[in-house]
Amino acid sequence: MRKMILTFVMFLMTIILTACQFGSVGEDKVITVYTERHYDTDQLLYDRFTELTGIGVNLVSDGADQLITRMSNEGQDSPADVLIIADAGRLHRAKEMDLLQPVTSDVLEEQVPSKYKDTNHYWYGLTMRARVLVYHPDRVNASELSTYEDLTDSKWEGRIVTRTSTNIYNQSLMSSMIEIMGEQQARAWAAGLVQNFARDPQGNDRDQAKAVVSGEADIAIMNTYYIGRMLNSSDPYEVEVGETVRIFFPNQDTTGTHINVSGAGVAKHSKNIDEAIELIEFLTSEEAQRSYADANYEYPINPTVEPHDLLKSWGSFISQDIPLNKLGEHSALATIIMNEEGWK
Numbered sequence: 001m002r003k004m005i006l007t008f009v010m011f012l013m014t015i016i017l018t019a020c021q022f023g024s025v026g027e028d029k030v031i032t033v034y035t036e037r038h039y040d041t042d043q044l045l046y047d048r049f050t051e052l053t054g055i056g057v058n059l060v061s062d063g064a065d066q067l068i069t070r071m072s073n074e075g076q077d078s079p080a081d082v083l084i085i086a087d088a089g090r091l092h093r094a095k096e097m098d099l100l101q102p103v104t105s106d107v108l109e110e111q112v113p114s115k116y117k118d119t120n121h122y123w124y125g126l127t128m129r130a131r132v133l134v135y136h137p138d139r140v141n142a143s144e145l146s147t148y149e150d151l152t153d154s155k156w157e158g159r160i161v162t163r164t165s166t167n168i169y170n171q172s173l174m175s176s177m178i179e180i181m182g183e184q185q186a187r188a189w190a191a192g193l194v195q196n197f198a199r200d201p202q203g204n205d206r207d208q209a210k211a212v213v214s215g216e217a218d219i220a221i222m223n224t225y226y227i228g229r230m231l232n233s234s235d236p237y238e239v240e241v242g243e244t245v246r247i248f249f250p251n252q253d254t255t256g257t258h259i260n261v262s263g264a265g266v267a268k269h270s271k272n273i274d275e276a277i278e279l280i281e282f283l284t285s286e287e288a289q290r291s292y293a294d295a296n297y298e299y300p301i302n303p304t305v306e307p308h309d310l311l312k313s314w315g316s317f318i319s320q321d322i323p324l325n326k327l328g329e330h331s332a333l334a335t336i337i338m339n340e341e342g343w344k
């Protein structure tokens with residue numbers, strides 16, 4: 001009886017081992033990606049990458065700050081090969097914390113314009129977004145809108161909403177103002193803007209658009225893709241909000257609209273550098289860029305790929321012409337200024 005059980009167990013183990021072998025056919029190597037992005041479409045992209053290259057992808061998803069802390073704590077034992085997070089300010093922080101390494105390739109040079117990558121090649125943009133003015137067309141005429149600077153005018157008193165100063169998107173917007181105007185004027189801008197807030201900063205970007213529709217405010221400062229996401233939301237109220245508001249690209253006659261990226265870098269202690277570069281090359285390729293653009297309503301960074309039709313309907317725009325590294329370099333000062341000027 002015992003012998004029979006043993007034979008049966010060995011038989012089972014053979015089946016399991018064979019299955020495992022078949023399961024890994026075509027996956028010569030597996031790389032580990034720490035990512036803040038958590039969309040189903042992203043998983044399809046990784047599957048496609050494996051299909052094309054034979055390189056498997058092990059995903060670790062968490063918040064950007066959590067991933068950065070985790071990599072930092074893991075040090076040289078970190079299994080991370082690639083880090084993918086939103087905001088140049090955060091990518092810069094990862095670089096400064098010595099979590100990334102510079103990499104170059106002809107493919108990346110071609111697919112990612114210099115505007116959307118780190119000047120020292122520590123990270124490459126994957127998608128681009130603009131931080132725009134979203135307004136209610138019944139209460140604001142587009143002809144009244146012009147620049148971020150104009151938002152400090154007393155005509156906007158009690159009419160503007162945006163999220164808190166702890167949010168990286170606003171820290172990066174503030175950093176861009178420091179870069180463009182200098183510290184003194186940027187400080188005055190922050191003070192003037194706070195003066196015109198309709199309420200204490202709160203909520204996420206979608207909540208700002210909702211405040212505009214509910215009548216709590218007339219203008220929201222927020223990222224473009226949230227309008228796309230709300231228009232395609234399963235929540236009917238979000239669709240209504242998306243359909244009600246309008247988008248305005250500020251500073252078109254002056255310094256351009258504030259933009260930012262989500263991006264990827266090769267981990268400092270990656271043991272699979274070639275494969276990690278291959279993944280970033282794939283994610284910035286036409287095929288992957290098309291998928292990003294259609295799934296999340298962000299702008300492609302690869303110039304050969306057209307934006308989604310919805311984004312095209314908003315029209316083209318001129319963006320700030322400052323190195324995205326600056327968003328990270330000024331980020332500490334930006335936070336201090338916002339705190340000191342009462343931007344909660």
Ligand SMILES: [Fe+2]
Nearest residue numbers: 086205223226
């Ligand atoms: Fe976001």
